Amino acid sequence: xxxxxxxxxxxxxxxxxxxxxxxxxxxxxxxxxxxxxxxxxxxxxxxxxxxxxxxxxxxxxxxxxxxxxxxxxxxxxxxxxxxxxxxxxxxxxxxxxxxxxxxxxxxxxxxxxxxxxxxxxxxxxxxxxxxxxxxxxxxxxxxxxxxxxxxxxxxxxxxxxxxxxxxxxxxxxxxxxxxxxxxxxxxxxxxxxxxxxxxxxxxxxxxxxxxxxxxxxxxxxxxxxxxxxxxxxxxxxxxxx
Amino acid sequence: xxxxxxxxxxxxxxxxxxxxxxxxxxxxxxxxxxxxxxxxxxxxxxxxxxxxxxxxxxxxxxxxxxxxxxxxxxxxxxxxxxxxxxxxxxxxxxxxxxxxxxxxxxxxxxxxxxxxxxxxxxxxxxxxxxxxxxxxxxxxxxxxxxxxxxxxxxxxxxxxxxxxxxxxxxxxxxxxxxxxxxxxxxxxxxxxxxxxxxxxxxxxxxxxxxxxxxxxxxxxxxxxxxxxxxxxxxxxxxxxxxxxxxxxxxxxxxxxxxxxxxxxxxxxxxxxxxxxxxxxxxxxxxxxxxxxxxxxxxxxxxxxxxxxxxxxxx
Numbered sequence: 351x352x353x354x355x356x357x358x359x360x361x362x363x364x365x366x367x368x369x370x371x372x373x374x375x376x377x378x379x380x381x382x383x384x385x386x387x388x389x390x391x392x393x394x395x396x397x398x399x400x401x402x403x404x405x406x407x408x409x410x411x412x413x414x415x416x417x418x419x420x421x422x423x424x425x426x427x428x429x430x431x432x433x434x435x436x437x438x439x440x441x442x443x444x445x446x447x448x449x450x451x452x453x454x455x456x457x458x459x460x461x462x463x464x465x466x467x468x469x470x471x472x473x474x475x476x477x478x479x480x481x482x483x484x485x486x487x488x489x490x491x492x493x494x495x496x497x498x499x500x501x502x503x504x505x506x507x508x509x510x511x512x513x514x515x516x517x518x519x520x521x522x523x524x525x526x527x528x529x530x531x532x533x534x535x536x537x538x539x540x541x542x543x544x545x546x547x548x549x550x551x552x553x554x555x556x557x558x559x560x561x562x563x564x565x566x567x568x569x570x571x572x573x574x575x576x577x578x579x580x581x582x583x584x585x586x587x588x589x590x591x
Numbered sequence: 592x593x594x595x596x597x598x599x600x601x602x603x604x605x606x607x608x609x610x611x612x613x614x615x616x617x618x619x620x621x622x623x624x625x626x627x628x629x630x631x632x633x634x635x636x637x638x639x640x641x642x643x644x645x646x647x648x649x650x651x652x653x654x655x656x657x658x659x660x661x662x663x664x665x666x667x668x669x670x671x672x673x674x675x676x677x678x679x680x681x682x683x684x685x686x687x688x689x690x691x692x693x694x695x696x697x698x699x700x701x702x703x704x705x706x707x708x709x710x711x712x713x714x715x716x717x718x719x720x721x722x723x724x725x726x727x728x729x730x731x732x733x734x735x736x737x738x739x740x741x742x743x744x745x746x747x748x749x750x751x752x753x754x755x756x757x758x759x760x761x762x763x764x765x766x767x768x769x770x771x772x773x774x775x776x777x778x779x780x781x782x783x784x785x786x787x788x789x790x791x792x793x794x795x796x797x798x799x800x801x802x803x804x805x806x807x808x809x810x811x812x813x814x815x816x817x818x819x820x821x822x823x824x825x826x827x828x829x830x831x832x833x834x835x836x837x838x839x840x841x842x843x844x845x846x847x848x849x850x851x852x853x854x855x856x857x858x859x860x861x862x863x864x865x866x867x868x869x870x871x872x873x874x875x876x877x878x879x880x881x882x883x884x885x886x887x888x889x890x891x892x893x894x895x896x897x898x899x900x901x902x903x904x905x
Contacts, residue, residue, distance in 0.1 A: 402787055428789040436787075442780035444845065453777045456770050457789035464770040508789055 353380045355543050361410035370396040371567045385558030386547045392564040394547050402434045403427045429458050433510035435501035437517045441489035448472050448485040454508035479503040495526045514545045601757045608753040612746040621749040627858035629810050631756040634838035634850035635763050636806035642844030644799045645779030650707030651835040653714045654684045654804045656826035658811025663724050663821050680812025681805045688804020692797030715827040729822025732815045748817050759806050763847040837881045843891025852892050
C-alpha cells in the first residue's frame with residue numbers, strides 16, 4: 351500500500367515470563383493522526399519502545415515506508431524519520447533548552463555536515479512550540495508543561511515524518527492539555543504523522559482519526575473514536591464486567 | 592572552529608619548556624615537573640570518558656601500567672627506540688580502551704566503574720606472574736645518559752611529557768568544541784534520549800574510551816625510563832586512579848580547562864608536601880580537597896569561577 355508509513359507485523363515481546371506484547375499488528379498511514387490507548391500495563395510504552403528502537407521485539411517485523419527496520423538501532427531509525435517524546439521527560443540537563451534541540455538537529459545530518467550552524471532552525475522550532483522565551487534557560491529549571499513542550503520540540507528537531515507522543519499530557523491542567531493538543535494538531539497540519547498515546551480520553555478522542563486499543567499486550571479493538579467508545583470489549587477492558 | 596589560537600598557545604608553551612631545559616640544571620625540577628605533567632595527561636584522559644561522557648573509570652592504573660609494561664617488554668625484548676615504545680604504549684592501551692567501550696553496552700553507572708576496577712586487579716595479577724618483565728620484583732631499566740640535544744635524560748623525559756600534556760589538552764579541547772563533544776554530553780545527560788535523538792551512542796562511547804585509554808597508555812610508556820625500576824606496585828598504584836578522578840572533579844569536569852587546573856594545583860601541592868612534610872601525605876591532601884569541593888563547589892574551580900563571573904544561579 352502506497353500511503354503506508356509504519357507497519358507493525360505480529361510483534362511479540364516478553365520480559366522473562368511476562369508477555370508484554372503478544373502478536374500485535376497495526377499500521378499507520380501517511381499523514382494520519384493515530385491514537386493508541388489501553389489501561390495501565392497494557393503494553394503501550396513497550397510497543398513504542400519497539401517502534402523507536404529502544405527495545406528489540408522477540409518476534410515479528412517492523413516496516414517503515416516499506417523498509418524493514420526491525421534490527422536497526424534507535425539512532426538510525428531517528429535518521430529515517432521516527433522521533434518520539436518520553437513519558438517521563440528526559441531532557442539533556444546540562445544544556446539550555448536551545449542546546450537540547452541542537453543535538454538532534456546536528457545528528458540527523460550526514461557526518462560531514464554536522465559542524466554546520468543549526469541555531470536558527472532550533473529557534474524556529476522553539477517559536478513553533480511556544481518555548482522561545484525559555485531558549486537560554488538550562489533545562490533543569492523548567493516546569494512540567496515546559497518539559498513536555500521541550501520533549502515535543504526536541505522530537506521535532508529530529509525532522510520526523512512520524513512523531514510518537516508518549517503521554518505528553520499526563521499531569522497537566524485542562525488548559526495546558528489544550529495547549530499541547532493545539533501544538534500536535536499544528537504539527538500534523540505540516541504533514542507530520544502522529545501517534546498519540548494518552549490516558550486523557552477527551553484529548554485522544556478529539557485528536558485521533560483512528561484508534562487502536564491494547565489490553566494485556568493484545569490489540570482488542572480498532573476504529574474511529576466513535577466506534578471505540580461503543581465497543582463492548584473496550585468497555586470491559588477499562589471497567590471490567 | 593577557531594583552532595589557530597590554541598595551537599599557537601600550545602606551541603609557545605613547548606617553546607618555553609625547551610628554553611627552560613637550557614637554563615635550569617637542577618634535576619629535581621624536571622623530575623617533579625614530569626610527575627605533574629603526567630597527571631595533566633592522566634586527568635585530561637580520564638575526563639574525556641568520565642567528565643564528558645559520564646562513565647566513571649577507576650581503571651586508570653590499568654591503562655597507565657599497560658602502557659608502561661608494553662614499553663618495558665619492547666625494551667627488554669627488542670631494545671626498541673623511544674618513539675616506538677611511546678607509540679606502542681598508546682596503541683596497546685587504546686586497544687584496551689576499545690574493548691572497554693564494548694563493555695558499556697551492558698554495564699552502566701556504578702557497574703561499569705566496578706568492572707574497570709576489576710580490570711586493574713586482573714591486569715596486575717597477570718603482570719605479577721609474567722617473569723619476562725620481572726614479575727613481582729620488577730626490572731631495572733638502564734637509561735642513556737643523554738638524549739638528542741638534551742644534556743641529560745631527565746630533561747628529555749620532561750620535554751616528552753610536556754608534549755604529551757599539551758597534545759592531550761588539545762585533543763580534549765578539540766573534542767569539546769566539535770559536534771562529537773555535544774554528543775558525548777548528551778550521552779552523559781541521558782543515554783536513552785541521546786540514542787533516540789539520532790546520536791550514535793555506542794560509536795561515540797567507543798571513541799571516548801579508545802582516546803582516553805590511548806592517552807593514558809602514552810603517559811605510561813615513558814614511566815619505566817623515568818622511574819628506572821619498574822615493578823607492579825608502583826605501576827598499578829592506586830594513586831593514579833584516585834588522582835586522575837579527583838583532579839578533574841576539583842578543576843571541573845565539563846571543560847578541557849578543569850582537569851588541567853586540577854592537575855596543576857593538586858600536582859604542585861603534592862610535590863610540595865612530599866618535599867616539605869611527608870611523602871605519604873599526598874593522598875590525604877587529595878582526599879580532603881576532594882571532599883571539600885564535592886560539598887562546596889560540585890562544578891569544580893572552573894564552574895565556580897564561571898558562576899562568580901556570570902552571577903548565574905546554581
